[in-house]
Structure formats: C-alpha cells, structure tokens
Amino acid sequence: MDIRWNILIIIMxxxxxxxxxxxxxxxxxxxxxxxxxxxxWLQHIPVAVMAALIAQELFIANGNFAFKQLExxxxxxxxxxxxxxxSLLGTVIVGLVSMMLLRWLF
Amino acid sequence: MELNHQRIDTQDDSFIQxxxxxxxxxxxxxxxxxxxxxxxxxxxxxVSEIALMSALLYAGSGQFIAAGMxxxxxxxxxxxxxxxxINIRHLLLSAAxxxxxxxxxxxxxxxxxxxxxxxxxxxxxxxxxxxxxxxxRWMLGLNITAYLNWLLxxxxxxxxxxxxxxxxxxxxxFALPAMFIGLLVLQxxxxxxxxxxxxVALSSVLIVIGASYIFxxxxxxxxxxxxSSTIGAVIQKWTSDGTS
Numbered sequence: 542m543d544i545r546w547n548i549l550i551i552i553m554x555x556x557x558x559x560x561x562x563x564x565x566x567x568x569x570x571x572x573x574x575x576x577x578x579x580x581x582w583l584q585h586i587p588v589a590v591m592a593a594l595i596a597q598e599l600f601i602a603n604g605n606f607a608f609k610q611l612e613x614x615x616x617x618x619x620x621x622x623x624x625x626x627x628s629l630l631g632t633v634i635v636g637l638v639s640m641m642l643l644r645w646l647f
Numbered sequence: 648m649e650l651n652h653q654r655i656d657t658q659d660d661s662f663i664q665x666x667x668x669x670x671x672x673x674x675x676x677x678x679x680x681x682x683x684x685x686x687x688x689x690x691x692x693x694v695s696e697i698a699l700m701s702a703l704l705y706a707g708s709g710q711f712i713a714a715g716m717x718x719x720x721x722x723x724x725x726x727x728x729x730x731x732x733i734n735i736r737h738l739l740l741s742a743a744x745x746x747x748x749x750x751x752x753x754x755x756x757x758x759x760x761x762x763x764x765x766x767x768x769x770x771x772x773x774x775x776x777x778x779x780x781x782x783x784r785w786m787l788g789l790n791i792t793a794y795l796n797w798l799l800x801x802x803x804x805x806x807x808x809x810x811x812x813x814x815x816x817x818x819x820x821f822a823l824p825a826m827f828i829g830l831l832v833l834q835x836x837x838x839x840x841x842x843x844x845x846x847v848a849l850s851s852v853l854i855v856i857g858a859s860y861i862f863x864x865x866x867x868x869x870x871x872x873x874x875s876s877t878i879g880a881v882i883q884k885w886t887s888d889g890t891s
Contacts, residue, residue, distance in 0.1 A: 544699060545696070551713060554726075554727035555704050556743045558727060559704055559706050562737040562738040563666070563761060564757050565741065567744060568760060570742055570745035571745040571748050571753075583742060585875070587768070587834050588831065588851075589871065594824075594827045594868060595827045616824065617727060627831075627832070629826070634674065639818070645669050645776035
C-alpha cells in the first residue's frame, strides 16, 4: 500500500470535516418535532440547492461570472430531455453526448 | 390509482428497491468518479490513495479540489479547510432529509447521513416528492449502491488515468450538471404547485451569480440556497395563510 503520510492526513482531516456537516443536522433534527415554519423552509432546500449547483456549473468560471457557451449549448438538449422524458439516465446520456459532440466540433 | 400506491408502498421500502432507484444515477456517477480518479492520478496520487480518499471522503467536488491542491503542493491545513467549505452545504441537505427520517434511531441516521451526497439526496427527495416515505433499508440500498459505484469508478480512473489524461475531452465533466438538471426537473415535476418552486429555483440562480462577485463559489451555493428557500417559505405563507 503506497500511501504517503501527508496524503493520509489530508484524507483523514477532510473526511472528518465533511462527515460532521453530513451527519449532525440529521441526527439532531430528526429527534424533534420541527416547527411548521422550519419544515416549510426545509421543503424548498432541494430545489434551491439543485438550482444553485446548476447555476454554478453554467455561469461561474474560476469563481467569476461567465457565460459558458459550450455548457449552455449542452444544457439546452439536456433540459429538453429531462422535461419531456423525466428520465434521469436519459438526461445524463444526452448531456454527455451533447458535450462530447460540442467539444469535438469546437 | 390511490389503491395501487398503497399496495406497492411496502415494497418501496426494500433494500433492492433502493438499489433500483439508484440505477439512473450510476452512469453519471461513473463518469464523474472516473474523471476524479484520472485527476487524482495526474496530481501524483497513487491508486491506493485515490481509493482511500473515495472510501473516506466520498465527495466529488471535494476530491477534485483535493487533487488540484495536492498537485499545487498546497499546505495540508489549507486543503482541509477548503474541502470543509466546499462540503458545508451538506448541512442543508442533512437538515432537509431529517423530517423524513424521524422514526429512526440516531445510530441509523448516522449511517445514512455519512453517505449523503448531492445526487443521493436528490433521488431521496424525489422519492419523497412523489409521495413515498424514506425507509432505512431503501436508503441503505440507494447509498451503498452509489458508494460502491463511486469507489470503483475512481479506482478505474486512477488505474487508466495514464492513458486518458484529459477526460473532459469526452464530455465526462458534464455528467454532473446533467444529473443536477435531471434531478431539478424531476423535483419540479412532482411539486403540486410548480410556481413557488420555479421562483425558488430562479432566485437561487440569480443569487449564485450575484454572490460570485463577493464570495467564493461554494459559499455562493450555500447563500443562494438559504435565501431562496426563505423566499419560497415566505411566498408560501402569504399565499396559503400558513395552512398548508
């Protein structure tokens, strides 16, 4: 096993700081009856997070606002397939193929 | 229709059903995991190191950043701190699944939470949005399938990285946004009232763009999620007088 000490420390440290935010809210909040306002707020988190992650992929390059043309061109058929087929696998395949074609063309 | 739903409810909770519901995400994970393995390889990490990182850290964006910073010989503390910031959005995901896993013991929730990712979270919340409950065995089936697929994909990328130094040429990097697009659209599709989630999604996009002028990318995602969810909750309260 060729694992260097400094890499091992990086892996252990980053795993720990990632584990805590993953586990803590779930373990703590699932033990209480949450107020309706908080539940209503939490219901919007999935859409909000997914939209934010997509925006980051399509609009942000190196931490700054950028209109990423290739990503946008690939996103259009990807959105279309998602809307019309509602198939996650189909969406990913069309996304991958679109990007492959675009990279090959430009 | 209603009756049909009732009947399959018991089956929905099984481990195997969780595995099946994970299948549509496998190709996306495979592409990204493979790319992460290749990037790890080019940053000088050994296959054992890549495998250990996937097994313990198990976070796509975190692993890409780690490889980049290791290649740039960044200090260990800076790498760990950066990964902490990138992955802190899991706080929100973890909190959002909590109401749906209320009956479970802390130990079981610890196991489920430790394997929480953007994609498995998306699949689980779509499961909820389509009117089904989250069961422990179903979550395990979903999580373990995703975890093994990720581990194997990154190892494959680490092994084959020598021959494919630039995986983005094949469009592999677009698997991630494509998967997020699919998960978002599915989530919108299963919402009863689509207008409020649309407003939430749109404001989230605008806030990410706005925040990019002030904060780092991962911070922008957290700020956008918090503010746009608040917008959604406030609109919902206004329009329904808090009865929903």
